[in-house]
Amino acid sequence: MAADKNLHIVIFPWLAFGHMIPYLELCKLIAQKGHRVSFVSTPRNIDRLPKLPPHLSPFLRFVGIPLPQVENLPPNAEATTDVPYDVVQYLKKAYDDLKQPLADFLRTTDADWVLYDFASYWLGQEIGPSLGIKTAFFSIFTPECLGFFGPMSGDKRTKPEDFTVPPEWVPFPTTVAYRYFEIKKIFDSVAGNITGVSDLERLKMSAHYSDIVAVRACPEFNQEWIEVLGDICSKTVFPIGQLPTSEYDSGDENPAWQPIKQWLDQQPKGLVVYVAFGSEAKPNQHELTEIALGLEKSELPFFWVLRTRRGPSDPDPIELPDGFEERTKGRGVVCTTWAPQLKILGHESVGGILTHAGWSSVVEAVQSEKGLILLTFLADQGTNARVLEEKKMGYSVPRSEVDGSFTSDSVAESLNLVVVKDEGKIYRDTIKEMKDLFVNKERNDGLIDQFLGYLKMHRNENKNSQDIEV
Structure with a gap:
């Protein structure tokens, strides 16, 4: 039966270490359950990731896809840490240009699911459906953040001031909102950048076009916000724990x-x-x-x-x-x-x-x-x-x-x-x-088991391997 077969999951995080590290933690948890994981990023980013415990190497492989050259992006810049804030928009442009090579890679795999980040909304919108691969938007942002930013349509906020109060769709009292100076500093995330798609639009489309949403959360900590997120997305939302950092001690003490x-x-x-x-x-x-x-x-x-x-x-x-x-x-x-x-x-x-x-x-x-x-x-x-x-x-x-x-x-x-x-x-x-709440191994294991159980039950057995141009 399909539900008994182990999964092959492709993971594709945004090019920031604050995203890649929690994605890698999730990969480790999935690999420990005996499922295969392909972690896709650029070669330089893969080289900078923490080393893996040897017992996970049969289940977790890194796939390096070279980052396309883009004007105004310095050479060797493959993550947000490599460039000033105003240059990150060119990194997003290069990331969007990974669409075709990523689709080419996926066409050659037996992937059951792709887990993708907020920046690659096009994976859920185009590539997954075209290739018959199920997609999950995995948000490293909390349910409070996603809930605050709201649904795909019906959001009338246009000015920085609009983001300094809790939104109307949150049905309980909360102080979760931006302070004026915080939203003013990042208002390009709402207003847009050279890619033509703002960060806010990417975030909303990533949730909208995915088959399910997975979020860094645990029910005992933020259940009411998980429910808000489910209402906004109108789809299944899986809290998968806080993904505490796990260090691999190889016995070689870091000289630093x-x-x-x-x-x-x-x-x-x-x-x-x-x-x-x-x-x-x-x-x-x-x-x-x-x-x-x-x-x-x-x-x-x-x-x-x-x-x-x-x-x-x-x-x-x-x-x-x-x-x-x-x-x-x-x-x-x-x-x-x-x-x-x-x-x-x-x-x-x-x-x-x-x-x-x-x-x-x-x-x-x-x-x-x-x-x-x-x-x-x-x-x-x-x-x-x-x-x-x-x-x-x-x-x-x-x-x-x-x-x-x-x-x-x-x-x-x-x-x-x-x-x-x-x-x-x-x-x-x-x-x-x-x-x-954050590091209870038994509870976190249970959340991962529920998530993987759903992925096994709902994988697509009728994959479409037709050519896809994106």
């Missing part, structure tokens, strides 16, 4: 970790602030200066993973204030290369993380029971921050509603509130309470 561990071992327990804003968020020079001076004023020890530019073509590198590293020597470390985030967060000297509220970093903080101090920059980070504020899991650095500016004093006070003060104990305690 030893000196970091030695420094952390010498710090007071629970007082170090870990500072990291993900692979995409880059503060401007004024913001960087206020963050640095805030860390200095806080008098707390800190470990800061600082990206001074987005790729070699970034024309605006940022710099630390004069004398900052000398004045904080011994108390603080600024790391401008890759750092093992999960290991750092897991160290007992770390008490909190100053973060952009990217959901993978949030999940890793919950895994390690570390308090969250929030400073949003891009994308879904605004809606994520509202969820964390609502649930008393995180505290946002106070900022101007108009331009998002903040002071070094507000940074210092926020850090001390969450990491040290009695008034911030609620944030530290709530994170610990949430850990079981």
Whole structure:
């Protein structure tokens, strides 16, 4: 019977590490159940992904498809981390040009399902139906984010102000919305870019044209939003867990970790602030200066993973204030290369993380029971921050509603509130309470089993192998 046969699932994430890593975590969970997975991306991105445990290699293979050349996209730029924010639109154009090579690859496979990201709406709209392959939109964005952005049609919001209040289709009280400065900064996601299809349109079409929607969520944490999403999409929505990061320890200790561990071992327990804003968020020079001076004023020890530019073509590198590293020597470390985030967060000297509220970093903080101090920059980070504020899991650095500016004093006070003060104990305690929801292996296994059970029952046995031009 078809339902007894193991699946072959093709996975195609957007070209951002904040997307590729959770997709890879899902791949590992599927492969552990004995199903075959093909992870499709560009060669350079595949080379930069974490190494896999050897026992999964028979089930999980990487498929590299070269990224087409596009004008205004620098050579070797294959992920959002490689280019400044305004160049990402050209990366999307190159990604759209992967349509034909991806269709050619799929035609040669026995794929039962394709799981695709928000940027590749055309997989659900054209390629899947043409080849007789079932499609699932797997959103690394939370149900709150997807629910906030709403249905394919009937959304009358056109101005930034419209996105600063909860939408009319959410039937319960909530604060989940963007602050004015957050939506203003990313309004090109609504207004459009050189590809002719805005990010918001891509997101809505990805959900609309898919056979089902899978979302990074668990019912005990955000059930009411999962229901909103089901109503909006009018199709089955599968929460598949928070996909906590799993590290493969090959026995070869990463050389970067030893000196970091030695420094952390010498710090007071629970007082170090870990500072990291993900692979995409880059503060401007004024913001960087206020963050640095805030860390200095806080008098707390800190470990800061600082990206001074987005790729070699970034024309605006940022710099630390004069004398900052000398004045904080011994108390603080600024790391401008890759750092093992999960290991750092897991160290007992770390008490909190100053973060952009990217959901993978949030999940890793919950895994390690570390308090969250929030400073949003891009994308879904605004809606994520509202969820964390609502649930008393995180505290946002106070900022101007108009331009998002903040002071070094507000940074210092926020850090001390969450990491040290009695008034911030609620944030530290709530994170610990949430850990079981986020990293409960038995519960997460059950969600994956339900999802895979559906995929097995509803695979298409009558695939169409006709030629397809897209």
